[in-house]
Structure formats: C-alpha cells, structure tokens
Amino acid sequence: MSLGALPPVPTDPADVRPGSGDGGPRPASLPLRTSGSGTAEPRGDRVFRGLSVSAGVALLLLIVAIALFLVVRAVPALRADTAGFLSSTGWDPNALPPRFGIVALAFGTVLSSLLALAMALPVALGVALFISHYAPRRIAGPLGYVVDLLAAVPSVVFGLWGISYLNVPLAGVSRFLAEHLGWFPLFARAADDVYTRSLFLASVVLAIMILPIIASLSREVFLQVPATNQEAALALGATRWEMVRTAVLPFARPGVIGATMLGLGRALGETIAVAIVLSPAFVVSLSVLQPNSGNTIAANIALAFAEASATGRGALIASGLVLFVITLLVNVVARAVVSRRREFTGGAL
C-alpha cells in the first residue's frame, strides 16, 4: 500500500544509526517529497514503531513493577515486626509476635560472596589471560568454550555436587586451616571439631560458579587490547609478562572491574546451591569454617519459604527486597564502570 511513499524521513541524525559502520552525518530531511502523501509515515510503520516502543516502555515498567510489588508485599510484614528489621539478627517471622531482622542474613550474604570473589578472581584472571594471550591460538577457542561449559552447569547440580562430593574433603582442608592458622579470625577453630557444611563450603561452590563469568568477560576485554600497544611493548624488549602488565592490564582494567562486579552480583543472588550445601544459622560470625555460622538472604528464602506463614512470606519478600537493592547497586556500579570505558575505546562488553 505504501510503495509509492518515501521511506520515513529521519528527523534526527541519530535516528538512522543501525549497523556498525554509520555513514557519517545525514541530511536532516530529504529535499524531495512525493506530492500528496504528506509527512505522515505509512500506517504499517506507525503500528510497528508503536509496538516496539511500547515493548521498550513495558520493559521499564516491568522493572518498576518488580520493585513496587516487593515493597507492597514487604510493608505489612515489616509493620508487624517487633524487632528492628535493619538492626536485629534473629529471624523468627512465623512466631507471635513476629521478630526478624536482616543483619545476620545480609552479613552472611556479603561475607560469602566476598570470600567467593577472593578465591575466584585470581583464577579467573589467570584463565582469561591463558586463553587470550598464552594458549596456542588454534586451541584457544575450544578451551574458552570448555570454560564456558562450566557456566552452563545448573546451580542445583553444583549444590548437589558440593554437598555429596566436596563437603568432606573440604572439611579436611578447613580442619588443617583451623589447626594451623586458627589465630586468624576467619579460620577460628570449632569447639566440636566439625567443619562440614560451612559458609566456607558455600563460598567455594560460589567461587566455582562465578569463575566462568568473570573469566569469559575478562577474556573478551583482553582480546580487545589493540595489537599496536602490545607490539610496542614487545618491541621495547618487554617479556611477555611485562607486556601484559604494561599494555594489556591497564587497558583492560575497567572491563575487568565490571566483570568482577557482575560476578559479585551473581554470587550475592545465588540461591539453591547455597541452600543445599549450607547448614544455616542466624548469627553474625566470622568463623566461616564452622557449620551454623551464617546464612544468606537468597538461601534463607528458599529454605524458609515452604513453612512460612503470611507474615513469614512478607518477611522473606522484605529480605528479597534488600537483596534486590544490593545487587542493583553492584550492577549499576559495574555497568557505569564498563560504559565509561566504552566511551573511550568504543569496545563492547
């Protein structure tokens, strides 16, 4: 129906910017117009544009709705709370009167995620460097794919593996650490000498799960470092490591920071693996090697959901809201760091 009409005239140079190679500035309007057709775009275009705009807006509304509904459901439970939600550590929302606070959960969440990050980050960077700069080029691609496969393993399988395979050997490592480095707060000795199902086990499983995420994102950044920078370093007589240190790492730093934050966000929100391996308790404790020395927000939601009363569900939703806010902050910071880099280099992450 509209074959006679001109294609819609972009009113803004930014309107037509698809594709990688944009052909420079465009005229704001074309000099020619078919007579009679007016300035209105064809109806098909109006409909399609309307559809896609509303899809975009709906997506924004969805995110607003997520926050909104969590708040709406959390407020009644928070009203009923007789302990301070932001100041108390216990979690007893099904009792009468309900008493619960987020402190222990938030502490355990952050502690386990930071531990996981500390373990995963060096290995992930090593993996990324190996694939981008050390492995023979021919096998680097397949090796990268193998590491990506680690990310494809569902978290419930990691949890199952963690509890039935990793639990006992890791308890041995924990005992060793506690006996020899027990003076260090994190490695405090257990009074009953039991080291299974600890927050440490949860952190190790989390570390394994976030490792492929950090590794593959960092690898992408490492591969984007301009060859000229690296060749210049080598030409000046740098060894490979000196080249990496002086040319690759500085260039990739924002991308690596972003990847790290994304990994951290994933660790903070991981639910089922932690729920399976952890023996939880609502305490604020640094003794991560012992069981019953902590809990995480996400794991607690999965564990307590089935038996929760109405107030209990509200309390769990309130804790989920806290998790949402924490991960949102981490992600926003990560994206800000990454996109600031994109402005400078035009790379994509």
Add this chain to the structure above:
Amino acid sequence: MSAGSVRDPATPAAGTPSPAGTGAAGTSPASSTSGLRTPSLPPWGVPAVVAGIAVLTGLLVLATPLGGRTATVVVFALLLVVVQTALSLAVEGRRRATDRLVTTSVVLAFLLALLPLFSVLEYTATRGIHRFDVDFFYRSQRSIGARDPGGGAYHALLGTVEQVGIATLIAVPFGLLVAVYVVEYGRGRLAATIRFFVDVMTGIPSIVAGLFVLSFWILGLRMGFSGFAAALALTVLMLPIIVRSAEEMLRLVPSSLREASLALGVPRWKTILRIVLPTALPGIVTGVMLAVSRVMGETAPVLLTAFGAASIVRDPFRGGPQSSLPLFIYQQAGDAQQTAVDRAWTAALTLILLVMLLNLLARLVTRRSTIGR
C-alpha cells in the same frame, strides 16, 4: 647455557594481537651466541624441570605419608613453581624468572578451573547412571515415598518443558521488539535508559524474579501456584538475555542492506521484518537457545511459583502446583534416603545433558551464520 634467544624476538613479528605459544614459550632456539644475549634456559629446560619435579613428587608421595590425589597435585604444582623460578632466577635473572613464574601460574590457573568442571561431570555421570532407565522417564513420583525404589521424573520433565516453553513464547517476541526498538528506532534518552536497564536486569537474582511473581501473581492476584506462574518468573529472567543478544546481532547487520531496501521504497517496518531480522536470524536463534538453557536450570524461582508436585500435572494454567527438573533434583536431594538421592542424581544427569545439548546446538547454529563471528 646461552643458546636461547633474548625474550621472544619472533613472537610479535606476525602481527598477531595475542602472541601465542605453549607454556614453555620464550625459549625459541636462536642461531648463535653473542655477547649481547642474556643467558637463558635451553629449550629442553622446562620439560626437564617438569619431568624432574614429577619424579620428585612421586618419591615424596611414596616415602612420606602424604597420600591422596589432591595432595599429590598440590605438591607437584608448588614444587614446579618454586624450582622453576629458582632455576630461572639463577640462570636468567629476575625479569625472565618473573615471566616464567607468571606463565606457569596462568597455566596452572587454567588447569585448576577445569578441575571442578570435570569433577562435576564425572561425578554426576557415575552417580546418575544407576537410575537412568525407562521407568525414570516414564513414571512420576505419585505415591512413591523417599524410601521406595522406582519412581521417575516424567512429571518434572513435563513441567520443565511446559514452563520453559511458555516463557520462551512470551519472552522471544517481547525481547525481539525491545531489541528492534533499541537498534532500529531508539534514540535519545529513552533508548539509553532501556539499554541501561536491560543491562541491570541481567543482574537481577533469579530468586528476586520468583519473589516478584509470588507477590504479584500469586499473592496479589490470588492465582495460586502453577506452571504458568513459574513461566512468568522465567520470562523475567529470559528477557534481558534475549534483548542483549538480539541487540548485538541486529547491530551486526550492515546498514547498506537497510539503505538498499529503504531506497527501493520499502517501508521501514517491512525492511526490518524482511531484511534485517532474517539476516540476523542465526545469531538470534543462538541467543534464544542460550537463554533457554540458562533458565532451564533455574530452581529458586520455580520453587517460589510452581512449588512442586509429585504427580503429573498437564495443565500449566489451572493444574495447580507443578514440578520441574531442577526442582525435582532439589526436593529429592533433600531426602536422606539413598533411593531419593539416586533419583536426584539421575535428574541432574538428565538436566546437564539437556543443557549441554542446547549449548552445543546453539554453537552449531552460529556457525551457519553469515554475519557475526
């Protein structure tokens, strides 16, 4: 000992962005010895050191009560790093020693990362094979207790297929439209905002998506637990993945194609539907498959929205609580009985196989793509 080259003269010559080499790189044989060259370990140095350490580790394990696979590997790695660095430090100096230390560490880091992958795969395969039988894929858990042998995951498989299928049906058109808006129409603040929030949305924990559907659909609209509620939660998780991958693929479509079509007088919407989307199709399909494989393994949101059931529930809308494969694993693994745990492992094996198959298929589709990598 001075037959080696000065630091990799050959490596940057090819102009490759990533100089490649084996773990023992850096000792490419040079022709002559001259006063200008720093001494370096011979080409056979590294293999020799590795072999020596291997023998030493073997002796240590035999002679001392070290024992254990893990301990052996750890001792080997530590000895390797220490001895090689010390040797290199003595012969080649600090800079090359650091270089070698880093090379070894990077290789070890990679091997370390592979350990859990192979361990998980091997363990799941050996534990899951027990119940990998016809009954498992043919029967449900209806009136089967934790101690009872038999039983299966048919109901869970059905639930997974229905939930993921519905989620895909909703998320793909929705996500594609958003991607089309961002790439083809979007400009100014709205498009930037949407892009930013799509990025942020990828970071939303899956449990929060479950909580959202719980408070909106189940508690708010009083719809009850159902497979459809789980599908809604999975949709929230799939959307950003699909938008991101489709967006990247649409950007790869050359603008000359669009311009040619527009110049022929084809309206914008038809250009997008007939030219742009078909060109990007293989990449988009890959993205969708990866998104499907990602949400297929999600347990937490399904737990909060479909809750789980032991019998076969065909109707995802009005059938009430439904199970899914990951949820089945979680609930069976929670039982202390060996028969239940066996079922959990077989379900885990099934789930891993499904997810990996999807991943593999996704890669194969990409390979047929004319644009992209």
